[in-house]
Structure formats: structure tokens, C-alpha cells
Amino acid sequence: MIELHRLRKTYPGGVAALDGVDLHVAPGEIYGVVGRSGAGKSTLLRAVNLLERPDSGTVRVAGQELTALGSAELRAARRRIGMIFQQFHLLSARTVAGNVALPLELAGVARSQRGGRVRELLDLVGLSDKAGEHPARLSGGQRQRVAIARALATDPAVLLCDEATSALDPYTTVEILHLLRDLNRRLGLTILLITHDLGVVERICDRAGVLDAGRLVESGPVGGLLGEPGSALSALAQAVR
Amino acid sequence: MIDLLLPATGETLHMVGLATLFTVLVGLPLGVLLGYGPAPVRPVLGAVVNVGRSVPFVILMIAVIPLTRALLGTSIGTAAAVVPLTVGAIPFFARLVEGALRDVDPGLTEAGHAFGATRVQIVARILLPEALPALVRGLTVTAVALVGYSAMAGVIGGGGLGYLAIRYGYQRFETDVMLATVAVLVALVQLVQFTGDRLARRLDRR
Secondary structure, three states, X not given: OEEEEEEEEEOOOOOEEEEEEEEXXXXXXXXXXXXXXXXXXXXXXXXXXXXXXXXXXXXEEOOEEHHHOOHHHHHHHHOOEEEEEOOXXXXXXXXXXXXXXXXXXXOOOOHHHHHHXXXXXXXXXXXXXXXXXXXHHOOHHHHHHHHXXXXXXXXXXXXXXXXXXXXXXXXXXXXXXXXXXXXXXXXXXXXXXXXXXXXXXXXXXXXXXXXXXXXXXXXXXXXXXXXXXXXXXXXXXXXXX | OHHHHHHHHXXXXXXHHHHXXXXXXXXXXXXXXXXXXXXXXHHHHHHHHHHHHHOOHHHHHHHOHHHHHHHHOOOOOHHXXXXXXXXXXXXXXXXXXXXXXXXXXXXXXXXXXXXXXXXXXXXXXXXXXXXXXXXXXXXXXXXXXXXXXXXXXXXXXXXXXXXXXXXXXHOOOOHHHHHXXXXXXXXXHHHHHHHHHHXXXXXXXX
């Protein structure tokens, strides 16, 4: 579903954020990328929808080569890729329903069709009763639910999660992870997440990779990597515990 | 004295109201272009705006007289004063608009791009609504500045409270008229500021 091939990205000043990364995420899979701050996780995730354009290499999502698209086609392709963020990035001026409706408006969905779709989405994340509230009046977990509903509005095949639970307390983190796992199973949603929290990977990821200094030094099934004493993932787990 | 103050206050409100309206109509899109216009346009507009802002208002008033004549057929009177007031306030307000848009969390812009928004959609659906409280505050500052400028416009025959203060208070030594004029101006500024603050607070949902 997601195929990254030999991605390279160097920032001005010579720091290589991505140093030849290859990554394949299968349809319906939850894949987690872990690594220290500055390892290039954020750049990697943003390369998938080209918020960060790599200097070289190709990005394919759902069979479409995004790196070969013009700007209008790229915008259309981005509507098939949902994204959620650590700080939620909800619009404070809009209600919960208004936030969820945003991607539909951007895609040119008629007003008459938006209302039903927004209700459906809020129902999906369990926030039907909050449609008229503003985000400022919600808890962190509720805000992330709104952000998830918004990300799924245009029915994407892929969801990108940028440290989606890092601003949440441990209980809320578990709740959100359950929701993501549930959506993954019910909708067949492919999820690529980046995190510095190994617990997230252990809890919901099918496969994981370790990113170090812009290189994916390891990639495989989570259980296998953690069980293998010499693996980078188990070394990371050891270092944290 | 009320016979003097009432019409003068009306003239000031007339000048400031119209000038504020035209300032928004031109300054808002100009501010958007300053911040988010096409890359080659931004520095050019920025330079023009800086020139506009560096000319002292007294000079500007006189410099735009030909423009006023061309637009209205006269350069004297309340309506004519609206032209220099607007020309003076546009670059000021445009910079405030630019600043208000830049202060919107860049994460929101990024989210917009992630959802496939065009530049125009990002400005119209994300930046302007999110910046609305700051835009209202900017407009309040501009309107207050215009009250001050409008008093100056009185010097070149614009009418209003400033003209009254000069004609009676200064030239005829009628101190009570001068003080009354200043009192009305103070009240006007307080009212504008109070209204703007309240509106901005009501709009702010953060």
C-alpha cells in the first residue's frame, strides 16, 4: 500500500534526515517506526504525502507514484491519505462537526451530503453528542478522536499518525490505540505511525522498523524483533526499561 | 456649543467610518498577498507598503490631493478627507493583517496541505477564520488611529472635530470648545476600543 524507495532528504546545513530509506507497508497492516528524536521519523512520515518532498527516491501509495504527480493531482491523491498529529491541529474557530467537514469542503462535497457523512464519522469515533462543541472544550483524547474522524472523512485507504498519542496520558493513549486498531480491522485501514513510545508499537503494530540517523536499520514483525536478543528494537526496549 | 459639537462629531464619524470600510476592502486582500501571495509579488508589495508607511501623514494628506481631485472632483470637505485617510491606513492595516495570519499555528496550515487544500482554500478556510479575533483587534487599532488622523485632516478643510478644535479652540482662544472637542474624541476612542475588544473576545474560541 505504501512503498518508499531509496528516499533521501538532506536539510540545508548538511544534515541527512533520510539517507536511502526503503519501506513497504502492506494493505491492512499497522506499521510503526520508532527511533530517537532527530532520527528522521517526522521527515519520513511527511514524505509519504509529500508534505516533505524528498531530494530523491520514489513514493508510491495505493499503486500511484506520488513523486511523479503535478500539484493538482497530488492534492487529489492526498485526499486518499488521512493524517493525524501530536497536537491534533484542529481549527479552534470551528465546531467539532465543522472540523470533520473540512476535508469534505476542500474536496468539493456538496453541503447536502456533508451533514450525513459528518454524523457517520462522529458516530464512528464515539463523539456524536459533541458535534456542536468547540475543540477548546474537549479533553485531549476527545480532540484526537475528532482529528481521527476528520482524517477519515474522505475515506482514505491510508492513515498517517504523527506521534498521535504523545500528548495524551497513558489511559487515553490506550483508548486511542484501541480505536485505531478497531478502525484498522473494521475498515481495512492501512496505518503508518511514528512514535518514540515502544509501548505503542508493542500494543498495536503488526510490523515495525527502527530508524537511526536517517537509515531504517531494521524492519520486521514486532513479536519477532522483540524476541530476538540482538535486534535494534529489543536493544531499544532494553535501554528504556 | 452643542450646535458646534454635534455636526463636527457626525463629520468625524462619517470620515472614520468610510475610511475604515475602504481600508478593510483594500487592506485585507493586500495583507493576505503580503503574507501568502505568489513569491515574486510579496517583496514588491512589501516595499510599496513600507514606502506608504514611512511618509508622514501630514505630507501624505497634501501629496494625495491630485488623486482626491481625480476621484471626487474636489479636495476640500469631509468626503475628500476620506481619500488621504484611507491611503494612509491601508498599508498600516495590511501589515496588521499579515501579522495576524502569520500568527496562526503553522500546524493548521500543514494539516490543510495534508488534506489536499489549495493555497486559496488554506487562506479562506483556515487562516482567515482562525485569525479573525486578531483581525478584529487590528481593525480596532486602525480605527483608533483613523480617529487621530481625522483630526489632522481637519487642518486641510476636512471638517470634523479636529477642524473645530483648531478653528474655535486654537484660533479663537475658546478653550472650553477645545476641551469639549478633546473629551468627545476621548469618548469616541474608548467606545471603538471597547467594542473591538468585546467582539474579539467573543470570536476567540481558543
